[in-house]
Amino acid sequence: MAIDFTLSADQKNVQQTARDFAENVLAPVVREADREPDPLKAFQLTKPAYIEAYRRGIAFGMLPKEYGGGGLTNVELILAAEEICAVDPGFACTLLVNGLALLPVWYWGNEEQKRRVMGAATSDASGEWIAGYAASEPPGTPGGTANFDSPAPHPVGIGVTARRDGDSYVLNGRKYWPCNVGGWDGNGANVNLVVVRTDPSKGGTEGLSAVLVERGTPGVTYNIIDSFGHRLTPNSEIIFEDARIPAENLVEGTYGNGDLLINRNFAWSGPVAGIAAVGVARAAYEAALSWCKTYTAGAAHPMIHFQNVGYVLGDVAARIEASRYFCWKAAHYIDQHGYHGELIGAMNKVFCTELLLDSVYKCMQVVGVNSADRTHMFEKYLREAAIFPIYDGGNFGMQRRRVHGVLASPNFNPRALMDNEFVHFVKDMEVVDTVQLIERGHLAPA
Structure with a gap:
């Protein structure tokens, strides 16, 4: 029978593993963390649960096994996600964004980028490794990114620019709302995938690309946003002020295709x-x-x-x-x-x-x-x-x-x-x- 809603033994195991984690590891910290008024402290209260999720293969279960991930199918991923979200969807969002940040590296990155970034994500002895994905920008006139693919050139649509300067890209502008980007201390995730305008003369269907911004990059600062829901995941503003990154941190296949990256990410x-x-x-x-x-x-x-x-x-x-x-x-x-x-x-x-x-x-x-x-x-x-x-x-x-x-x-x-x-x-x-x-x-x- 082609259509069968009965879970396989492997799928049932994924579901039960996630349920056990959600009910016995995550649930005990949720009420205190959710009521913590400081959004960064609220997020930090989930760190022990995140480390345990990492150790159980949940934090990067969506990445392919070839690069150290769990190799979960998307069906298996949502079976696990339902169990975690029933306890706290904010924490689940933190895990999800690891995928939004790193799956595009798998799709479009070169082999060196895949092994360097995904390898680091899946081999951290501390279990604290975290990635951020940054597309959204602050409101304004112009401003905001709901119309990110507008054919008009800068400053319409994506406003963060990445200007090529020798062997580097120089980033300027602001992002607003991206998750995980501030990391555990508000000073940056291990790596952030950032959608930028590499060609300000072209619109969003041609001039956008994605770059990897690593923790500790000079000229990058973060401000945590205080939201009413999903309080156990950290949303932030990022400010780029002449932040210089290596040109090799451009995710190769996204050059001029940052619009397709956004659409594919939010489809996944x-x-x-x-x-x-x-x-x-x-x-x-x-x-x-x-x-x-x-x-x-x-x-x-x-x-x-x-x-x-x-x-x-x-x-x-x-x-x-x-x-x-x-x-x-x-x-x-x-x-x-x-x-x-x-x-x-x-x-x-x-x-x-x-x-x-x-x-x-x-x-x-x-x-x-x-x-x-x-x-x-x-x-x-x-x-x-x-x-x-x-x-x-x-x-x-x-x-x-x-x-x-x-x-x-x-x-x-x-x-x-x-x-x-x-x-x-x-x-x-x-x-x-x-x-x-x-x-x-x-x-x-x-």
Whole structure:
């Protein structure tokens, strides 16, 4: 039978290993770390758990075995991710970003870069090695990176420039929101993959590239951002002031293709974000179900026996199941198609994160005002769920635009995903709605 939702013994082992780690190693530190007001200290409280994740092969399980990684398939990755996200999606995001930073080196780097960077990541005796991925930039006019692939030249879109100067690139500008980049002490991760504009005269579909910025590079400073959710992962501002890096730190195959790197990265992370939403919704649903089977709300019997409670929780359970299997489908597709899934990854991320944010709130409505009491976990579930639709490319920016670009392509087959057909994402599918022209008093796409 071609379609079988039964997990194999290896897949079940990955799931159980992650569940054991999440419930017995991570869970005991989550409440204290989440309530720590200093975001850097909150992140540092998770360091022992991270080291244990490293030692168990979880921190770099997504990297190929050839370079020291765990060699997990994408299906196996999301099986593990659901278990960790059900306990804390912020910590899981820290692990995810290791992949966002280093998988592009695997895709596009030369052999020396692959062995140097991924080899270092997977052979650290301390277990503290961490990588950051930096694409997003601060808001402004111009500013922000939702329209990173705009065809207009600098300063529209990506604003951090990398000017070639002999055997070096000199970086100037700011990034805002990238995860992990500040490292454990706020002074830099071991390495950061940074999307930059290597040709300011060209737009985002031609002038972008990716470079590796190593810890200790002069001219680079970090400021930790204080966010309301995902508090156990560190978001930062990076400031580059004439920061000089070796020209050999340009990831070879990304030159002029930084736009495709961003789209491919956020396609890969789509089902991971989707399954993170599943994990949080699962935790909220299980807590609400337990509550309703325990408390009466003043009636003669527990709340679960009321129709509205049973109907709402039944709908939530169905949404969780549907979203989980969509994530499995997306991850399986990415496994089958060379780590490409620009269409299905974006669709999956948008659908699951928005549907399940509403589901978490429905669980809170069932519990009632007691869900607002921070003695319980519901307020944390809501904060975490609210992050999913706005991070990882943003559903109103990069994610939906990628879907739009594919659907608008003249050669798009609307049955491609149903038939497991490879959807080749190309530059012509970008910029579909980043530029508008005023023609005869009306807005028309360029």
